[in-house]
Amino acid sequence: xxxxxxxxLNKKYDETHAVKDVNLEIRDREFVxxxxxxxxxxxxxxxxxxxxxxxxxxxxxxxxxxxxxxxPMDRDIAMVFQNYALYPHMSVYDNMAFGLKMRKFAxxxxxxxxxxxxxxxxxxxxxxxxxxxxxxxxxxxxxLGRAIVRHPRVFLFDEPLSNLDAKLRVQxxxxxxxxxxxxxxxxxxxxxxxxxxxxxxxxVVVMKDxxxxxxxxxxxxxxxxxxxxxxxxxGSPAMNFAEVAVAESHGVLWAEAAGLRIRIPxxxxxxxxxYAGQRVTLGVRPEALRVATGADAADHAFDSTVEVVEPLGNxxxxxVRAGAxxxxxxxxxxxxxxxxxxxxxxxxPERLHFFDAKTEAAI
Amino acid sequence: xxxxxxWRKWLWFYLPLAMFILGLxxxxxxxxxxTLRPDGELYRPWNHAQYAPFWTSDPTLDHVKxxxxxxxxxxxxxxxxxxxxxxxxxxxxxxxIAGYALARLRFRYAGLLGTGIFIxxxxxxxxxxxxxxxxxxxxxxxxxxxxxILTYPTFLxxxxxxxxxGYFKTIPKELEECARIDGATRWQAMLxxxxxxxxxxxxxxxxxxFTLSWNEFIYALVFLSSPEQKTVPVGVVSELIRxxxxxxxxxxxxxxxxxxxxxxxxxxxxxxxxxxxxxxVKG
Numbered sequence: 001x002x003x004x005x006x007x008x009l010n011k012k013y014d015e016t017h018a019v020k021d022v023n024l025e026i027r028d029r030e031f032v033x034x035x036x037x038x039x040x041x042x043x044x045x046x047x048x049x050x051x052x053x054x055x056x057x058x059x060x061x062x063x064x065x066x067x068x069x070x071x072p073m074d075r076d077i078a079m080v081f082q083n084y085a086l087y088p089h090m091s092v093y094d095n096m097a098f099g100l101k102m103r104k105f106a107x108x109x110x111x112x113x114x115x116x117x118x119x120x121x122x123x124x125x126x127x128x129x130x131x132x133x134x135x136x137x138x139x140x141x142x143x144l145g146r147a148i149v150r151h152p153r154v155f156l157f158d159e160p161l162s163n164l165d166a167k168l169r170v171q172x173x174x175x176x177x178x179x180x181x182x183x184x185x186x187x188x189x190x191x192x193x194x195x196x197x198x199x200x201x202x203x204v205v206v207m208k209d210x211x212x213x214x215x216x217x218x219x220x221x222x223x224x225x226x227x228x229x230x231x232x233x234x235g236s237p238a239m240n241f242a243e244v245a246v247a248e249s250h251g252v253l254w255a256e257a258a259g260l261r262i263r264i265p266x267x268x269x270x271x272x273x274x275y276a277g278q279r280v281t282l283g284v285r286p287e288a289l290r291v292a293t294g295a296d297a298a299d300h301a302f303d304s305t306v307e308v309v310e311p312l313g314n315x316x317x318x319x320v321r322a323g324a325x326x327x328x329x330x331x332x333x334x335x336x337x338x339x340x341x342x343x344x345x346x347x348x349p350e351r352l353h354f355f356d357a358k359t360e361a362a363i
Numbered sequence: 364x365x366x367x368x369x370w371r372k373w374l375w376f377y378l379p380l381a382m383f384i385l386g387l388x389x390x391x392x393x394x395x396x397x398t399l400r401p402d403g404e405l406y407r408p409w410n411h412a413q414y415a416p417f418w419t420s421d422p423t424l425d426h427v428k429x430x431x432x433x434x435x436x437x438x439x440x441x442x443x444x445x446x447x448x449x450x451x452x453x454x455x456x457x458x459x460i461a462g463y464a465l466a467r468l469r470f471r472y473a474g475l476l477g478t479g480i481f482i483x484x485x486x487x488x489x490x491x492x493x494x495x496x497x498x499x500x501x502x503x504x505x506x507x508x509x510x511x512i513l514t515y516p517t518f519l520x521x522x523x524x525x526x527x528x529g530y531f532k533t534i535p536k537e538l539e540e541c542a543r544i545d546g547a548t549r550w551q552a553m554l555x556x557x558x559x560x561x562x563x564x565x566x567x568x569x570x571x572x573f574t575l576s577w578n579e580f581i582y583a584l585v586f587l588s589s590p591e592q593k594t595v596p597v598g599v600v601s602e603l604i605r606x607x608x609x610x611x612x613x614x615x616x617x618x619x620x621x622x623x624x625x626x627x628x629x630x631x632x633x634x635x636x637x638x639x640x641x642x643x644v645k646g
Contacts, residue, residue: 050540050544051543051544052540052543052544071543071548072540072543072544073543073544073545073546073547073548075544077544078544078545079540079541079544081537081540081541082537083535083537085535085537085538085540085541087538087541087542087556087560088560089559089560098542098545098547098555099544099545099546102542102545102546102547102551103546146541146545150545
């Protein structure tokens with residue numbers, strides 16, 4: 001059990017500044033996910049916490065202790081790697097026991113812990129095998145087992161599920177979550193998959209170009225993205241964006257673009273007042289759109305042409321064109337529309353997002 | 364169609380393969396036949412009625428007896444074995460550690476150093492033996508096994524280093540990182556994780572180094588002079604070719620017996636050696 005504190009953490013390689021001034025507190029027993037596109041610095045941050053990467057500047061504390069100069073072995077952490085990193089010349093049992101042997105645990109204690117971990121993960125039958133005789137999912141379990149036998153203070157996960165096929169990934173995701181509830185160990189998890197981030201994290205840290213974009217609970221990131229990048233990264237299908245002009249008429253602000261004229265909801269009026277006459281980016285999630293009925297107010301609806309229909313069973317994704325903008329709408333599965341048909345879409349005014357066109361920050 | 368395919372396979376696969384094998388094995392065959400052939404048959408002119416160069420009707424072990432009793436062949440074998448083994452061990456030790464450092468540790472000029480080591484390997488021995496002879500004379504180790512034990516590593520270490528560097532690079536870095544997180548120091552991670560995985564690479568480097576030292580000729584010829592210090596390749600040639608007289612029987616017997624240990628080493632480690640050449644196991 002431990003708290004991890006990153007303070008103004010930086011990593012510079014010869015020419016790239018991989019991690020820039022990261023400040024982050026990971027609370028005791030918390031499951032924090034670092035997510036972002038490749039090259040955003042998330043893995044480098046994790047490796048610095050692990051002690052595998054030198055810190056250019058800044059500080060890492062585990063509990064109250066500064067660990068900057070501690071070798072990995074003295075940090076009391078365990079790490080699960082993307083390619084499992086099982087020792088090929090050792091049996092599953094020895095793989096799991098290695099960390100304990102290195103730490104000079106008594107033989108029966110090692111045995112007890114390995115059996116216990118194997119029970120939790122359901123790999124008792126595999127203990128005598130070699131890694132190459134295991135399937136991908138089994139290897140992943142062994143890698144997890146190797147981490148949990150140690151009862152470390154912090155778990156580090158570096159994209160542990162990305163080498164698994166889609167079905168197994170979903171299954172292991174659930175198991176990881178269950179495991180975390182059971183073990184209650186502080187965990188830092190790196191992934192590029194926003195679904196994994198949202199489903200696993202108590203809190204999610206979105207990174208891009210070495211900078212932390214936003215830290216928050218999954219629904220907070222989804223509902224109140226701090227900037228355009230977070231808005232586009234979180235959620236699938238991704239949020240729709242349109243360049244609009246903010247125009248004032250009769251004391252009310254409107255967002256206008258070709259084929260689009262939407263009244264800005266009262267809550268946002270004040271914030272957008274200083275953008276009157278300027279351009280901003282309007283964001284609306286596919287699930288905030290639906291096919292309009294007669295009851296929908298005209299100032300929260302727009303006309304569009306259907307270009308692609310993607311029926312998924314529980315929902316239908318409509319790719320429509322409104323003016324110059326391509327928009328995805330997530331609509332009721334009972335909706336019957338055809339390609340090239342004109343359709344009127346209504347949007348939920350409470351779920352509109354506005355972003356500064358230059359800084360890309362949320363307004 | 365199927366008939367045609369079979370015919371093609373014979374022409375393009377089995378035939379070239381057979382020729383290749385024949386070409387490779389013929390010298391060995393010739394060596395064996397010459398060893399077993401009595402002198403009378405050996406020096407029979409080509410137009411003799413019973414001229415039969417490719418087999419013998421009257422095999423004998425006279426040449427082998429002659430070689431062992433008349434020359435210091437046993438001593439040469441012992442010398443060669445000792446020198447090859449010690450030189451190989453020294454080179455392996457240095458090569459494995461240097462290869463690991465060049466493949467894994469990030470330090471300035473690592474790439475440059477790797478290339479530098481490779482270039483030293485490219486300098487031909489026929490050039491190097493001249494300055495080396497000077498050094499050996501200065502240290503007064505000429506005509507002792509040390510002259511070779513200490514000079515063979517000059518070409519074996521670069522060779523082993525380069526080979527091991529390539530092999531270490533195929534072992535995923537995460538294995539070692541994981542070991543270090545698991546509580547191993549860098550040395551322990553090397554010892555318990557990386558070296559056991561690198562055994563095929565180490566073995567093939569060792570086999571090659573051993574063979575190179577076993578067959579080495581120039582240094583052995585230049586640095587050793589007394590018959591009881593010589594190695595097999597030099598001993599056989601210098602003691603069994605006298606002027607323009609070639610004692611073909613004992614010469615071939617010496618070559619045959621001399622190649623047995625190498626053949627034995629190869630066949631013993633063949634599986635590891637193939638793995639070492641084709642890359643490591645996947646984690």
